[in-house]
Amino acid sequence: MDGQRKADKVEVEQYDSPTGGWGSVGSLANYSAREGISSPALWASLYRQNKPTGFACVSCSWAKPATPHRFEFCENGAKATIWEQTHHRTDRDFFASHRVSALRDWSDHDLERQGRLTHPLRYDASLDQYVPVSWEDAFTAIGRELAALDPRSVVFYASGRASLEATYMYQLFARVYGSQNLPDSSNMCHESTSVGLPKSIGSPVGTVTIEDFEKADMIFFFGHNTGTNAPRLLHPIQEARKRGVPVIAFNPLLERGLIRFKNPQSPAEMLSPGEGTRMSSDYLQLRGGGDMAAMTGIAKALFAIEDAGGEAGAKAVDRAFIAQHGHGFEAFEAFVRATGWDEITSRSGLAQDALEDVARRYARAERVIANYGMGLTQHRHGVGNVRMLANLLLMRGQIGKPGAGISPIRGHSNVQGQRTVGMTEKPELAPLDAFAEFYGFEPPRDKGLDTIGACEGIIDGSVKAFIGLGGNFSRAVPETALVEEKWRGLRLHVQIATKLNRNHLLPGEVTYLLPCLGRIERDTQASGDQTVSVEDSTACVHASFGRRPPASPVLLSEPKIVAELAKATVPGRSSIDWDGWVADYGIVRDEIARAYPKDFHDFNARFRQPGGFHRDIAACRREWNTETGKANFYVPETLDVDPNIDTTGYDVFNLMTVRSNDQFNTTVYGMDDRLRGISGTRRVILMNRSDMERLALNDQDFVTLQTHADDGVERRVGNLRVHAFDVPQGDVAGYYPELNCLIPLWHHATESHVPAAKSVPVRIFKAGAPQPA
Numbered sequence: 001m002d003g004q005r006k007a008d009k010v011e012v013e014q015y016d017s018p019t020g021g022w023g024s025v026g027s028l029a030n031y032s033a034r035e036g037i038s039s040p041a042l043w044a045s046l047y048r049q050n051k052p053t054g055f056a057c058v059s060c061s062w063a064k065p066a067t068p069h070r071f072e073f074c075e076n077g078a079k080a081t082i083w084e085q086t087h088h089r090t091d092r093d094f095f096a097s098h099r100v101s102a103l104r105d106w107s108d109h110d111l112e113r114q115g116r117l118t119h120p121l122r123y124d125a126s127l128d129q130y131v132p133v134s135w136e137d138a139f140t141a142i143g144r145e146l147a148a149l150d151p152r153s154v155v156f157y158a159s160g161r162a163s164l165e166a167t168y169m170y171q172l173f174a175r176v177y178g179s180q181n182l183p184d185s186s187n188m189c190h191e192s193t194s195v196g197l198p199k200s201i202g203s204p205v206g207t208v209t210i211e212d213f214e215k216a217d218m219i220f221f222f223g224h225n226t227g228t229n230a231p232r233l234l235h236p237i238q239e240a241r242k243r244g245v246p247v248i249a250f251n252p253l254l255e256r257g258l259i260r261f262k263n264p265q266s267p268a269e270m271l272s273p274g275e276g277t278r279m280s281s282d283y284l285q286l287r288g289g290g291d292m293a294a295m296t297g298i299a300k301a302l303f304a305i306e307d308a309g310g311e312a313g314a315k316a317v318d319r320a321f322i323a324q325h326g327h328g329f330e331a332f333e334a335f336v337r338a339t340g341w342d343e344i345t346s347r348s349g350l351a352q353d354a355l356e357d358v359a360r361r362y363a364r365a366e367r368v369i370a371n372y373g374m375g376l377t378q379h380r381h382g383v384g385n386v387r388m389l390a391n392l393l394l395m396r397g398q399i400g401k402p403g404a405g406i407s408p409i410r411g412h413s414n415v416q417g418q419r420t421v422g423m424t425e426k427p428e429l430a431p432l433d434a435f436a437e438f439y440g441f442e443p444p445r446d447k448g449l450d451t452i453g454a455c456e457g458i459i460d461g462s463v464k465a466f467i468g469l470g471g472n473f474s475r476a477v478p479e480t481a482l483v484e485e486k487w488r489g490l491r492l493h494v495q496i497a498t499k500l501n502r503n504h505l506l507p508g509e510v511t512y513l514l515p516c517l518g519r520i521e522r523d524t525q526a527s528g529d530q531t532v533s534v535e536d537s538t539a540c541v542h543a544s545f546g547r548r549p550p551a552s553p554v555l556l557s558e559p560k561i562v563a564e565l566a567k568a569t570v571p572g573r574s575s576i577d578w579d580g581w582v583a584d585y586g587i588v589r590d591e592i593a594r595a596y597p598k599d600f601h602d603f604n605a606r607f608r609q610p611g612g613f614h615r616d617i618a619a620c621r622r623e624w625n626t627e628t629g630k631a632n633f634y635v636p637e638t639l640d641v642d643p644n645i646d647t648t649g650y651d652v653f654n655l656m657t658v659r660s661n662d663q664f665n666t667t668v669y670g671m672d673d674r675l676r677g678i679s680g681t682r683r684v685i686l687m688n689r690s691d692m693e694r695l696a697l698n699d700q701d702f703v704t705l706q707t708h709a710d711d712g713v714e715r716r717v718g719n720l721r722v723h724a725f726d727v728p729q730g731d732v733a734g735y736y737p738e739l740n741c742l743i744p745l746w747h748h749a750t751e752s753h754v755p756a757a758k759s760v761p762v763r764i765f766k767a768g769a770p771q772p773a
Contacts, residue, residue: 012684012699012723014380015256015677018225027674028078036087036750045081045520045548047192049073049330050232052610056534056544058519061410061541062230063210063538066611075659079669083499085548086516088115089498092132099128104505108475108737109668117515118552123507123697124274130513135556135564138512143490143568145510146465151178151444153464154492155454159471160185160412161519163532164421164545165588166558167414168595169581170469171422171430172567176441176574180448181463182425185665186415187451188476191752192377193408194419200394200632202625204616205416207405208369209538210611213240215403218365221249221280222291222389223375223521223758227257227675228661230409230537233371238277246281246361251375253733254688254726256675259283282358287349288654288731289379289759293639294348294355295388299336299395301359316363321397327630334392335635347639349728367403368393374411378758381641382749394631400622410537412665417535420599420615421592425450425656434595440575445491451477452753455745458486465492465508467565472501472666478743478755482713489613496561498551501666521546521555526583530557533589533607535615540602542612554602561584626705642759651695653687654706655760657736657743665739668674676725685764686733695764697722702767705734705741707760715742718767732762 015028016156028531032042048054050072057073064072073081094114100123103111120138156174158167167532169180187196190299194204203206213219224235234257241247258280286294305316318335322329341352348355355385359394362368370393389398390406394624398404410416422430425448432443450456456478457463466473466487472481487493490508496668518525523530523546531545556564563578581588586604593600599615618624621769624631642654658671659665660682672679676686687702697703701723717739728734736757745754 010151010680010700010721011678013677014526015675027075028082028757031079031669032082035082035085036086037082041083042085045085046071046073046078048547049081052543052546054544054548055520056413057081057632058413060230060232061160061233061413061537062415063536063540064612065210065291069235072232076228076231076664077433080664081520083112083117083277083667083669084476084520086115087681088113089118089551090114090116091107091118095130100130100505100507101128104502105148106257107668108666111501111670112667114500116498116518116551117513119554120515121513123511125507127658128627130578133512138514139564139568140495141510142492142512142565146177146569149659151465152181153181153462153704154179155181155457155463155466156469157454157466157471157473158182158184158418158423158469159416160418162418162469162558162721163414163534164541164592165532165585166416166469166562167418167423168421168564168588168592168773169559169566172435172576173437173562173570174441175435175565176439176566176576178444180425180427180444180446181454182423182448183420183451183454184423185412185471185476186419187753190377190408190415191373191423191450191754192382192386192749194385195752197390197406197408199626200387200390200634201399201406201618201619202623204419205539205617206407206537207399207617207620208407208615209540210236210674212369212405212464213237213626216367216369217245217403217690218368219245219247219257219361220368221247222370222372222442223251224373224408225251225253225255225257225370225407225658227255227409229256229373233409234279237279237417241277241279241281243343247279247304248282248284248358248361249280250284250286250291250294251638252286252731253658254283254285267547282359283725284350284354287347287728288656289641290350291376291385292347292349292388292636292641293344295392296336296339296636296639297341297344297348297350297352297355297358298362300339300344301356301390302395303333303364303365310358312363317395318397322395323408325624326394326633327628328633329395331635332633335690352529362396367401368396368398369403369407371407371409374408374492375758377754378756378757379641380643380748380750380759381637382754382756383600383751384634384636385641388622388636391516391607391633394633400620402470405620408537414534417537417541418533421596425453431595433438438591438594441573450753452745452748455479455483455602458483458490459745461489464490464492466490468495468497468503470496472503474503474506474708475666476740477744478747478757480737480739480741481715482745514561516550517546518545519544521548525557525560525643527587530585531608536612539615539617540612540613542608543608555717558587598765625712642756651763653691653729653732653762653764654733654737655742655762657739657757657760658731658733659736681721682738683720684734685720685722686727687722688729688731689724692722692724699723704765704767705739705742705762706765707744708763709744709747709761711744711746713744715744717742722764723772732764
């Protein structure tokens, strides 16, 4: 396997080139050649990517502009397209030659690199192999199994790549069946946003559109690796920097995307000898989990500027906005004023004068955008982090006006949209009364299982079946080893997928693998070629139309598979015309508009327009759909976002899991991380050099990481190379999903249940050194 062979050629050296540039171009050229795709075929697809008449990228969910660039894709987005368009096939011959138990030793990269799935498959325990099965037999058998189970014991999971149409049908199928166990991938990343923002501003999503970046005169980034996770956002940031807009980044790691960027869209830039655009005017390298303290410090400095008076003081805090729109500000102000600078600097790892300088610049700005990622959400107090950032914007009236607002940068391509059309375990977030009226069935009203609840149910045996609409669930969740061990106790395991991944290699008693069309492929149904829709991070809904020929003539679309499963499982239990909906996806969009008229009125008429249509976000108009009818200020419980972790000990460190620029979520495109200067391996730990010296560690030493938790469960990962890196003392970083097994299932955000993957307490042992039993 290529990934394992290359692991012997490990190199780590500082990468000083800009993000984008010739590094991205060269990476794509090598990658497409490896996947056997001709240049004309590749460019024909990439030219249509994220265009109004083309297809929405299957990787990140960043906004699609109404007037796109000539090539509206990034390096990782192009890799996602190449990955789906590959000429490799995981076909009958492959499965006839490989036992499932042996495949479990393969890497994530090597499993998916085998190519597209071509036929529906059933796991045969006597052979330990997947064997071909007809679609009809698969649907009949799955329906029979589901009919024999208690619906409350069945989990219906969805990854973020399924369309709005497929998701709407999927959640209805689950509810007609009687299950409200509807976890999705947002449970693992931005659920802290979905819980925190409604309490602060009455909206579960952000208030910023791509047009706001043209008007902003200051931009914040908190906890987001933009160069890897949303590179197309670098274009408006670069344009802002060229206008002289300050961009202030807070992150424990110095990520290249927010340091230097050379735009591959610009021939002049590509041919120039320079290092591209300096992307951050200020880059504050705080401690892992230090964001709450840093934001408190900025707020404290704003109050000091106000107290000093003068023109700057008059603008530092927008008292008129707060009087009209705010609630709870007095308690928030009292908390900030009472918090001492010693605590702020200790918790944040930043100097007082650095935070005061940020506050002075912020006080002068008129239109400010604050972007953030999982560096805020994946902590025990991740919800508090989100609400504290809202505080910082609200105290200066920076929400609900052009060029300003809060901008959570979502990950997967339609993860935000799935929640919008009912993919939620929370009954209060779905229009259940409308579903009952429209479709003649009584949906369950109890709260279902989220991702953490699903994992707990798999471990304790109360979950009997798992249906996956995409994704690599067992690999993405925390407590990986125990979840994988208990997974095989499931009665039924069904996966709808385009490629083989590790979760597929954990069979239950009855297991089916159902291959589906990819988003770039032509989807032809009874009424003709179909278009689907997705929602981006800025709450804009877009059309997506695939034109590539399917990877196999046997493949079915996700809506078709969902409909056939529903027909086999719940015949006659609703008035839903499953066949009619599959014949014309426009009917599904009409149904979505009927269930969600405020957001989706005239859906079919609007979703094809360039740039999509923006959902009706009341907070953008300074209307606050909260219990108080106001924007609510939040008083932090503590500045320590992970109060149950003590990393002050000699050998206890704070682990942050990160992604490389050669992966998207659990999909690993290669073994390199060019932007961090790492090649040939993913089994690395990045560590402060002074911490390494203290533990007598040298570059390339092999170490073992062990979770520091007193709960009776041993969690270890060995055979990791340690390397000196620019990371704060006491912090270490390593790759997701390989290190997910170090995250205890209980170590999650207290209100949102998002795994606290950015602050895992670990101990580090040199290979061969004595280790605790």
